[in-house]
Amino acid sequence: GESVGLHLPTLSVQEGDNSIINCAYSNSASDYFIWYKQESGKGPQFIIDIRSNMDKRQGQRVTVLLNKTVKHLSLQIAATQPGDSAVYFCAENRSGGYQKVTFGTGTKLQVIP
Amino acid sequence: GAGVSQSPSNKVTEKGKDVELRCDPISGHTALYWYRQSLGQGLEFLIYFQGNSAPDKSGLPSDRFSAERTGGSVSTLTIQRTQQEDSAVYLCASSLALATETQYFGPGTRLLVL
Numbered sequence: 001g002e003s004v005g006l007h008l009p010t011l012s013v014q015e016g017d018n019s020i021i022n023c024a025y026s027n028s029a030s031d032y033f034i035w036y037k038q039e040s041g042k043g044p045q046f047i048i049d050i051r052s053n054m055d056k057r058q059g060q061r062v063t064v065l066l067n068k069t070v071k072h073l074s075l076q077i078a079a080t081q082p083g084d085s086a087v088y089f090c091a092e093n094r095s096g097g098y099q100k101v102t103f104g105t106g107t108k109l110q111v112i113p
Numbered sequence: 114g115a116g117v118s119q120s121p122s123n124k125v126t127e128k129g130k131d132v133e134l135r136c137d138p139i140s141g142h143t144a145l146y147w148y149r150q151s152l153g154q155g156l157e158f159l160i161y162f163q164g165n166s167a168p169d170k171s172g173l174p175s176d177r178f179s180a181e182r183t184g185g186s187v188s189t190l191t192i193q194r195t196q197q198e199d200s201a202v203y204l205c206a207s208s209l210a211l212a213t214e215t216q217y218f219g220p221g222t223r224l225l226v227l
Contacts, residue, residue: 046216046217
C-alpha cells in the first residue's frame with residue numbers, strides 16, 4: 001500500500017549547523033511532495049514543495065532534494081536556528097483528479113544552543 | 114486575509130458525550146480536510162471535502178465520527194459517544210482546489226475525553 005515514512009523520529013543539531021531531514025515514499029506514482037513544519041501547539045505550516053519533474057528546489061535557508069530512483073526526499077536547513085525547532089512532516093500526492101495528500105510520521109528537530 | 118479558524122480551541126468532555134468541532138476555511142478554498150493528531154504522533158487523515166463532490170470518508174475511524182460541510186464553506190466534525198481514545202488534536206486544513214495545492218492548517222481543537 002501507499003506509505004510515506006521518515007527515517008529518524010528525532011534529530012538533534014547544534015545551532016549554526018546544517019540539518020538534513022529524510023523521508024521515504026513508496027508510491028512511485030506520487031508526483032508532488034511537500035514539507036511542513038509544526039511548532040508546538042500550532043498547526044503545520046507549509047515550508048516548501050517540489051514536483052517530480054525537478055530534483056532540487058531552494059527556498060530561504062531550505063532546500064528540498066528529490067531522488068525518484070530510490071523514492072527518497074530530503075529537507076536541508078542551512079545554519080539551523082533555535083526557531084527551527086519543530087516537527088517536520090513530509091507529504092506526498094499524486095496529481096490528476098482530486099487526490100488526498102498522505103503525510104509521513106514526522107521528525108522532531110531539536111536545535112541545541 | 115484571515116487564515117483557517119477552528120473552534121473551540123480546547124474541549125473537555127465526559128466519556129459518552131457527543132462533541133462538535135467547527136472549521137472555517139479560508140474564503141474561496143474549495144478543498145477541506147480533517148486530520149487527527151495524537152500526542153507526539155503524525156497526522157491521521159479523517160475526511161476530505163472537495164467542492165460539491167462526495168466527500169472521501171475513508172479515514173474516519175468508526176461510525177461514531179461524521180462530518181458535514183455546509184454551503185461549501187464551514188465544516189463540522191461530530192464525534193458521538195466519545196471515548197477516551199478520541200482524545201487528540203483535531204486539525205482542519207483547506208486548499209484552493211486540487212490536493213496538489215498547498216494546504217493551510219488551522220490551530221486545531223484539543224479534545225480531552227475524561
